[in-house]
Amino acid sequence: MIEVSSTKNNFVKELKKLSKKKYRQEQGHYLIEGLHLIEEALKSKANVTTIIMTHQGQELLTELPLTSDKRAYYLLSDDVFKSVSDVPAPQGIMALVKLEQVNSLKNLSGRLLLLDNVQDPGNVGTMIRTADAAGYAGVVLGEGCADIYNPKVLRSMQGSHFHVTIVEANLAAIIFELKEKGMGIYGTELNPEAVDYRLLKCAADFALIMGNEGQGVSSQLLQLTDKNVYIPIIGQAESLNVAVAAGILMFSLQS
């Protein structure tokens, strides 16, 4: 157990850098915070290399299945922990997890969610969590999406990246591959001339594309789909939040 009580400590400086994608890739690790996420990581056999705690957080250790252990343990003073933490009321426990080689979609069967330039980390994380809940097999992040190891994405994902396959890829290329496999491809639009989602007859397996918060799915991708659907707005709101729209569609579209 290594004790740290200064924010100038090198280990602490390295931890702070992990809020940036560039450093996560350099260091090959990302940071997860809170008991629930660490439990999910251990259950899913993710490579949890380091546990970081406060004195109070140390009491949570007994709740974790940490047997025969080659992990490093750091005990941080409350102040130092807070300086690294991403939440207003930290539980006092974090862990470093090794970045895994991104999985491929090959040999994956089931429904997929494709995200086109979804920039808000909370939206990306929430949609991955919802895809998990809806029993989707994977999520493909196209260009412009928030990084899944971004602290805010991790927080809203609630460990779902340990359950569903997540791939970063060019969406146009992926769509061609999926079509060759016989999957249905459905885009989403704000345009009432698209198909009302309640009337869509879905293929047995399909991919659903959700788009950017402001612009929606790019017109280039909308031309590659089998059908484009929309959710009719009844009241005066101009649109739905993209993560809410994704939830309505994923729980409603059935083959």
Next chain:
Amino acid sequence: MIEVSSTKNNFVKELKKLSKKKYRQEQGHYLIEGLHLIEEALKSKANVTTIIMTHQGQELLTELPLTSDKRAYYLLSDDVFKSVSDVPAPQGIMALVKLEQVNSLKNLSGRLLLLDNVQDPGNVGTMIRTADAAGYAGVVLGEGCADIYNPKVLRSMQGSHFHVTIVEANLAAIIFELKEKGMGIYGTELNPEAVDYRLLKCAADFALIMGNEGQGVSSQLLQLTDKNVYIPIIGQAESLNVAVAAGILMFSLQS
């Protein structure tokens, strides 16, 4: 037009205080940011008393229906504007809106969304926006909910508080009133022993209760309902984000 180039200016200090509920109530105003929200406010005849801009924001004025005008106009330097703004890339236009007397539910017909101790401002705002989109007549905020004039709530609400009636009230008392009117009252649970939402037969008019992010709807309220519904989780996620769950239910529950 009053020009301000110092963050120590009294008007600027007052603006900054408006991020806190206490000061909004003292000053009787709240702050909205961005062209879209100001347009919605003007369209809805909200009392927009003051327009605050940067030089760049001034160009957006022509897009607003600001006829025969008794409003105050402030021109802020970019730095000063940024010090007040709540967004990473400000458009350069904000407005002060007079706090309205909170409406009552009397004489209101239609569906209602009741929020029990929903703490995250983004969730509260997103649910009000979704209620608007789903054609709900009103939203009741019970104790413990984020304040609707909180800047983050305003941002995720996207102007829907100008479209639906919003009331702060004790939920138990409201539920008794609504029952007397003959409305159905439906709670939400994470418990698979509750009714699968797809099987619920809804009353013609009803209220749906969504609960706290961690604890859900309080057990006290769940005992006052006609039925409690749940959304079956297919994958490994333990739960859905509350705003996503609300979206699925509001767009799916039909009488």
